[in-house]
Amino acid sequence: MGKYRFIAIDVDGTLLDDNDKFDVNRLNKDIELLQQQNYHFIIASGNSYDALSTIFQPCPLAKEFVAENGGRLIINGKSVYGKTHSIATLQQLYAFIKHTFPSLDILSLSGETQTILAEQYRDVPVPFYPHHTYFSDLQKITEPIYNLNIGWAKRKLPQTIIQGYVNQLNEHFSGLIQATYSGAYGIDILPAGVNKALGLKRLVENYLNGTLDQVVAFGDTSNDIEMLSEAGYGYAMKNATADLLKVADKVTKYDNNHAGLLSEIEHQFINR
Structure with missing residues (x-):
């Protein structure tokens, strides 16, 4: 080669x-x-x-x-x-996800120095996030956010269903985000491009x-x-x-x- x-x-x-x-x-x-x-x-x-x-x-x-x-x-x-998400985009995504998808097992944001999880997942073990904290108000997040991740690892949703959610996200937020199946029953929601x-x-x-x-x-x-x-x-x-x-x-x-x-x-x- x-x-x-x-x-x-x-x-x-x-x-x-x-x-x-x-x-x-x-x-x-x-x-x-x-x-x-x-x-x-x-x-x-x-x-x-x-x-x-x-x-x-x-x-x-x-x-x-x-x-x-x-x-x-x-x-x-x-x-x-x-390349990072704007707070406005994150707020739109958060509202859409809460309204549209079944109960999540986790929702997290990848920041510059740590992972920031939604407050309701405080009791979920996250050994794969070495440094992490929690948020209850997106407006109070000050560090850059590269990725919003949602997942159903506990429920083990079939990939076909998760791929359907990926398609919904990409259609609804066309031009703003790029969602992709991440493996391990999750979705990565990235900035467009x-x-x-x-x-x-x-x-x-x-x-x-x-x-x-x-x-x-x-x-x-x-x-x-x-x-x-x-x-x-x-x-x-x-x-x-x-x-x-x-x-x-x-x-x-x-x-x-x-x-x-x-x-x-x-x-x-x-x-x-």
Whole structure:
């Protein structure tokens, strides 16, 4: 795969297994070997940078992040780009969601430094939000908000129903937001014009002196569709959703519970 210079990976369902674990030592060794061959290793996730910096704290060579599904770019711990929601849009979304959708299991906002959850979810355990607080009045939120996330992980709503809610949001707020199925029974609601492909393109072209067709991308679900479609080469995980499998150039031999990502990277780029 000689023309490629960048490897971009999703996190949940791709690097992480179903227990949110990964082989830290193996990943660190792989990144080191990739960088010796002048590859850039990019984390491209719907997660907040707060969550990602915690996940990858034991991986100091992971320094380039496309967070919030492309809404925020971080290099060496410094935020170099961000696109956020206005408070007015958040208020409209909040009112629509409360009126339109069945009881949520969670509603959260991804901020600059922490996740801000609606007050009624104070009793919900959120180990995946390292730093978090609660709001009862949107007007009192002062930090930038990159993403509004809603989810039904406890109720385990079928993806087909959640995708219907995604379509409703995109139709009702056309031009204002971009909603996408996030995996794990959730929806990410991003500012219009935000997706992983655009974020990755901006990172690679504006900061890393490359192009999107030099990227090999790995993902597992709907919020990876644009990234796999527009990258130079797109791998869907063996455990990927049907819509992503349709656009992938190739499917990994193993799933996320059997190190499918690292096995494929090692096979294609390291153990040649």
